[in-house]
Amino acid sequence: MPRSFILGLWRFVLIILVFLTYSPLYWLLLKIHQPLGFRFGRFYLSSWRKCIGHQLVIKGQLSTEKPTLFVSNHSSYVDILVLGTFVPGRFVAKQEVAKWPIMGWLSTNQGTLYIDRSRNAIVDGTDKLLEYIDQKESLILFPEGTTSDGCRILPFGSSFFDVAMKKNLTVQPITITYAGWDRLPMPLFMRKVCGWFSPDIDLLSHLWTIAQWGTVQVVVDLHPPLKASDFASRKDLAQESYKLVQKGLLDAFSSPLAQQMS
Numbered sequence: 101m102p103r104s105f106i107l108g109l110w111r112f113v114l115i116i117l118v119f120l121t122y123s124p125l126y127w128l129l130l131k132i133h134q135p136l137g138f139r140f141g142r143f144y145l146s147s148w149r150k151c152i153g154h155q156l157v158i159k160g161q162l163s164t165e166k167p168t169l170f171v172s173n174h175s176s177y178v179d180i181l182v183l184g185t186f187v188p189g190r191f192v193a194k195q196e197v198a199k200w201p202i203m204g205w206l207s208t209n210q211g212t213l214y215i216d217r218s219r220n221a222i223v224d225g226t227d228k229l230l231e232y233i234d235q236k237e238s239l240i241l242f243p244e245g246t247t248s249d250g251c252r253i254l255p256f257g258s259s260f261f262d263v264a265m266k267k268n269l270t271v272q273p274i275t276i277t278y279a280g281w282d283r284l285p286m287p288l289f290m291r292k293v294c295g296w297f298s299p300d301i302d303l304l305s306h307l308w309t310i311a312q313w314g315t316v317q318v319v320v321d322l323h324p325p326l327k328a329s330d331f332a333s334r335k336d337l338a339q340e341s342y343k344l345v346q347k348g349l350l351d352a353f354s355s356p357l358a359q360q361m362s
Contacts, residue, residue, distance in 0.1 A: 104312055126144055153311070168272055170241065174276075176247060176250070178318075188238060189237065191207060192229065193213070195216060243341070247295060253345055268329045272323065273323040274321065275319075283317065293309060
């Protein structure tokens with residue numbers, strides 16, 4: 101499907117309608133009963149994802165252990181809409197996310213933990229995560245520490261895997277692949293359109309760009325959970341998680357899309 105101004109405009113209208121319709125109820129539920137508000141928040145994120153034309157294809161089983169540390173690759177703010185739809189946990193994000201238009205508001209209301217990723221603040225960040233782990237809260241982490249172009253996986257930082265080692269957590273690696281475009285294999289140029297990794301493009305401009313294209317099939321590969329106690333160090337755990345996520349990306353790009361959607 102070619103790029104369409106009309107399609108982009110229609111999707112922006114839907115986004116605005118969803119925002120105006122659901123935001124008051126979302127805010128009210130968070131005030132009255134926060135757990136119910138968080139559940140509604142997942143529905144809210146799912147609605148936004150559908151508005152911009154992203155269809156989920158989920159492979160594998162989600163860990164039911166509480167708490168679980170979910171670790172995923174990261175190429176766009178859309179990853180938050182994807183995982184926030186069905187993964188029960190708090191996102192761990194860099195502090196800048198709180199300032200993003202609209203998405204920052206949504207992330208904050210969904211209980212995102214904002215962490216200073218600078219080397220000097222790692223210990224404080226780890227302690228903050230441990231507090232939530234002690235409350236049996238699952239966490240969703242992007243160990244690359246930044247976004248990529250969606251065609252590769254950047255090296256995983258191991259610092260926050262220390263949380264898993266200290267508490268012997270279950271760790272579930274997840275691969276997100278923007279694999280299909282209108283049910284056809286995703287062209288290389290479209291993979292880079294889906295990714296939001298350039299500081300030269302602001303969030304709203306990128307959202308407008310992807311809204312003008314057809315339907316994107318997003319393959320989410322839930323890999324078998326790992327147990328922290330099976331690894332000698334946090335670096336070993338991070339490396340094994342990286343290998344699984346990388347394999348998931350390669351498999352998604354090399355396997356027929358129709359087979360993945362069946």
